[in-house]
Structure formats: C-alpha cells, structure tokens
Amino acid sequence: xxxxxxxxxxxxxxxxxxxxxxxxxxxxxxxxxxxxxxxxxxxxxxxxxxxxxxxxxxxxxxxxxxxxxxxxxxxxxxxxxxxxxxxxxxxxxxxxxxxxxxxxxxxxxxxxxxxxxxxxxxxxxxxxxxxxxxxxxxxxxxxxxxxxxxxxxxxxxxxxxxxxxxxxxxxxxxxxxxx
Numbered sequence: 680x681x682x683x684x685x686x687x688x689x690x691x692x693x694x695x696x697x698x699x700x701x702x703x704x705x706x707x708x709x710x711x712x713x714x715x716x717x718x719x720x721x722x723x724x725x726x727x728x729x730x731x732x733x734x735x736x737x738x739x740x741x742x743x744x745x746x747x748x749x750x751x752x753x754x755x756x757x758x759x760x761x762x763x764x765x766x767x768x769x770x771x772x773x774x775x776x777x778x779x780x781x782x783x784x785x786x787x788x789x790x791x792x793x794x795x796x797x798x799x800x801x802x803x804x805x806x807x808x809x810x811x812x813x814x815x816x817x818x819x820x821x822x823x824x825x826x827x828x829x830x831x832x833x834x835x836x837x838x839x840x841x842x843x844x845x846x847x848x849x850x851x852x853x854x855x856x857x858x
Contacts, residue, residue: 719735724837725764725765733765733771735808736808736810736835737833738771740769743771743772744772745800746772746808747776747797747810749796749812749817749821750762750776750777750778750813751780751839752777752780754839755775755777776792780816784820785819790823793820802828805831807833808835809825809833810835810837811834
C-alpha cells in the first residue's frame with residue numbers, strides 16, 4: 680500500500696498533525712475579475728411579509744418588475760401557489776421556465792433551452808435577474824446558462840433539499856445572490 684509522506688510523516692498516521700509544518704504548504708490564486716455575492720439564510724422565504732426574496736430580486740413592491748424564474752418541476756408542483764402569492768404581493772411578474780432536476784437532465788440541450796428562455800424573456804443585462812429554484816442540477820444548469828447568456832446578469836439561487844419522503848423543502852434555505 681502506497682502512503683503519502685509529508686515532512687517525514689505518513690498521512691495515514693493520525694499523530695502527524697501536531698508535527699505538520701504549515702510553512703511547507705503553498706498555493707497561489709489569481710483572479711482578474713472581482714467576485715462578490717451575498718448569502719442570506721431565511722425562514723418562511725415565501726411568506727409575503729418576508730421581504731428578503733423581493734429584495735434579492737431587486738423589487739420594492741411598487742413598480743411591476745419582470746423576473747425569469749427557472750424552477751424544478753417537482754418544486755413547482757409543491758410551491759407554485761406560494762410562489763404565485765409571493766410574486767403578486769411584491770409586484771413580480773414571473774416568466775416561468777420549468778425544467779427537470781434529475782441528473783439525467785443535466786445536458787447541454789437543457790442548458791441551451793434555459794438560455795433561450797432568457798433570450799425569449801428579453802432580460803436586460805444587469806437589470807433583470809434570473810432566479811433559479813431547485814436542487815444542484817437546476818442551479819448548475821441555470822448558472823451555466825446565465826454565463827452563456829450575458830456576462831454580469833444578476834443570478835439568484837434558491838437551493839432546495841429533497842427530503843426522505845420525496846418532497847422538497849425551501850422554507851429554510853439560503854438565497855445566494857450573484858450580481
């Protein structure tokens with residue numbers, strides 16, 4: 680069996696940690712573009728009295744604002760009524776794109792369909808957000824499609840959790856807002 684040796688200590692030996700020389704580790708990260716995003720953990724995200732989702736979408740409830748919402752088919756089946764109520768309360772005019780969120784659906788075809796939905800919605804760069812609601816597959820597809828569509832388009836991720844009973848939970852999930 681091959682073992683990694685660092686500073687004369689085998690990595691399989693738990694006692695190496697106190698002797699590990701942190702000065703021997705080095706890595707470099709270079710970035711040309713500044714990256715900023717915010718994460719917000721929330722309860723009752725779709726309660727119309729909760730302004731967090733609306734704020735992330737850049738709406739104030741006064742003027743009607745259009746937003747593309749790309750959502751997992753399983754999530755929309757469970758939460759469409761709540762989402763509709765929230766959007767009405769905050770004057771969000773949703774453009775819906777419902778997609779499958781299973782691993783087999785993580786394809787270029789589906790990514791291009793989401794990108795085409797952005798084009799069809801006529802989203803304005805830096806002014807109209809794309810909102811992704813679903814599991815990892817949906818979030819990956821929408822993120823990639825957003826990068827293909829227009830650099831700098833606001834992209835809001837609302838991750839869901841698949842529970843043991845097969846239902847999706849979004850009440851206590853974070854909003855990750857890339858702008």
